[in-house]
Amino acid sequence: MICQRALSLLDDFLDNELPPADAAQVKAHLDGCPACRQAYDESRRLKELLKQKGTHDPGRDYWLETSQLILAKTVQLGGPSLAAVEAVSDHRGAFVQALVSLAASLVILVSAVIVGMNQSHAPDAGVSGGPLLLSSSVGRQLNATKVIITEIERQRLAKGMLLMGPPGLLGHVGGLTQLRIVTTPELQ
Amino acid sequence: MNKTIPELVERFVKGDNAAFTELVGRFQKKIYTLAYHLLGNHLDADEVVQETFVRVYNKREDLKDVSYFSTFLVRVATNYAIDLLRKQKGHRGIAQDTASLPGEIQLDLSQRVATPSQTFEQKRLMDEINRALEFLPPKQRLTAILHDVEGYSKPEIAEIFNCPQATVRSNLHIARMKLRKILRQRLRLKEQK
Numbered sequence: 001m002i003c004q005r006a007l008s009l010l011d012d013f014l015d016n017e018l019p020p021a022d023a024a025q026v027k028a029h030l031d032g033c034p035a036c037r038q039a040y041d042e043s044r045r046l047k048e049l050l051k052q053k054g055t056h057d058p059g060r061d062y063w064l065e066t067s068q069l070i071l072a073k074t075v076q077l078g079g080p081s082l083a084a085v086e087a088v089s090d091h092r093g094a095f096v097q098a099l100v101s102l103a104a105s106l107v108i109l110v111s112a113v114i115v116g117m118n119q120s121h122a123p124d125a126g127v128s129g130g131p132l133l134l135s136s137s138v139g140r141q142l143n144a145t146k147v148i149i150t151e152i153e154r155q156r157l158a159k160g161m162l163l164m165g166p167p168g169l170l171g172h173v174g175g176l177t178q179l180r181i182v183t184t185p186e187l188q
Numbered sequence: 189m190n191k192t193i194p195e196l197v198e199r200f201v202k203g204d205n206a207a208f209t210e211l212v213g214r215f216q217k218k219i220y221t222l223a224y225h226l227l228g229n230h231l232d233a234d235e236v237v238q239e240t241f242v243r244v245y246n247k248r249e250d251l252k253d254v255s256y257f258s259t260f261l262v263r264v265a266t267n268y269a270i271d272l273l274r275k276q277k278g279h280r281g282i283a284q285d286t287a288s289l290p291g292e293i294q295l296d297l298s299q300r301v302a303t304p305s306q307t308f309e310q311k312r313l314m315d316e317i318n319r320a321l322e323f324l325p326p327k328q329r330l331t332a333i334l335h336d337v338e339g340y341s342k343p344e345i346a347e348i349f350n351c352p353q354a355t356v357r358s359n360l361h362i363a364r365m366k367l368r369k370i371l372r373q374r375l376r377l378k379e380q381k
Contacts, residue, residue, distance in 0.1 A: 053314060
């Protein structure tokens with residue numbers, strides 16, 4: 001087997017996808033050809049490293065919040081009704097209970113936000129256009145004039161992807177344009 | 189009793205939104221991980237997860253003709269991720285934003301039993317790999333990630349991209365060749381140790 005042929009089969013050899021006879025020929029060539037052997041070793045090492053490539057676990061809260069956000073977005077599209085969400089609450093325990101109350105608040109909230117957006121001013125965070133979804137963890141930090149949010153939440157807010165729940169919020173939604181957004185890296 | 193994926197999909201297509209909720213719960217981590225590998229930062233991965241499921245919700249009628257929900261889902265996610273990559277081209281590359289995420293956990297199996305210096309070296313090497321991946325065009329990058337990181341087979345990737353297997357083989361071959369070229373010095377050093 002010549003080098004060109006061996007190199008053309010290298011990927012399949014590496015992935016164990018060659019017929020045994022071809023694999024044996026490639027192996028014999030690699031044993032006798034340092035240049036091709038080096039190419040193979042580099043490819044093998046690269047594949048091993050890619051397999052080890054790390055990922056992130058953003059944490060349990062993230063998955064819960066993201067589920068809520070997706071459901072909230074599909075509620076806007078005529079998606080899961082509150083009844084549907086309640087139907088699965090038996091299986092999901094406290095989380096879905098919280099989700100149900102959140103979804104209920106959201107329906108009111110979205111309406112209120114849309115009313116708020118009809119006003120001519122944009123909030124300090126620079127968000128304009130499209131419905132604004134706000135976060136429950138942020139809701140706890142709310143007072144009459146100031147919202148404290150994390151950097152991540154700020155970026156999600158800017159993308160219109162942040163969900164803010166009911167505690168203390170509903171009374172302030174009408175005054176959203178006056179809210180000051182303060183970012184903190186630690187608050188979660 | 190836990191319902192199977194085909195059962196859930198069938199119910200979802202018929203309008204059972206609780207089934208959709210269940211599907212989101214079962215697949216969101218898979219989509220996040222894939223998107224994170226491809227885009228390299230939490231915010232974009234997060235956006236892909238949300239947009240993918242919203243799009244699937246909108247396309248639920250299409251699911252009647254789909255053999256494998258997982259493949260369909262990954263196809264929607266990768267299409268959106270590729271759009272994001274193309275939009276970002278010229279603006280920024282893979283953002284290494286791990287430091288900005290409080291409480292975030294870096295999961296890297298190779299680091300479990302490593303000494304601090306090995307860990308540092310491994311992290312540096314992984315950063316180099318991420319940067320090297322950044323040089324690849326979206327389809328090549330995605331093919332390498334799906335195959336070599338996520339473990340998808342070539343036929344599965346062909347199904348996801350709706351393209352011939354020969355295209356997948358070609359993309360994978362070129363991607364590996366480019367990565368080897370960029371990382372050659374590092375790969376050789378590693379071999380010698």
